[in-house]
Amino acid sequence: MNKCKDCGLLMSEGNDFKCYRYQTDLTETEIIRERDCLFFTEPIYDDGEPLPPARLVLIKEMDIKSRKMQGPV
DSSP, rough: OOOOOTTEEEEEEEEEETTTTTTTOOOOOHHSSOOOOTOOOOOOEOOOOOEEHHHHHHHHHHHHHHHHHOOOO
């Protein structure tokens, strides 16, 4: 399981935390608690800068769609 605090979609402004994908405010206890989130994404860096959350969501959505399109092996 992955934690929200390690996710690239978690946006923090001071003491406020928000999940970019689900547009929900999260408390510190929710962030610390382990979750099984379909959209958990490790931060990806390009030239030393992290990709914006909007780009990470698009990458994750394409990954999920590509898995659904695979037929029986």
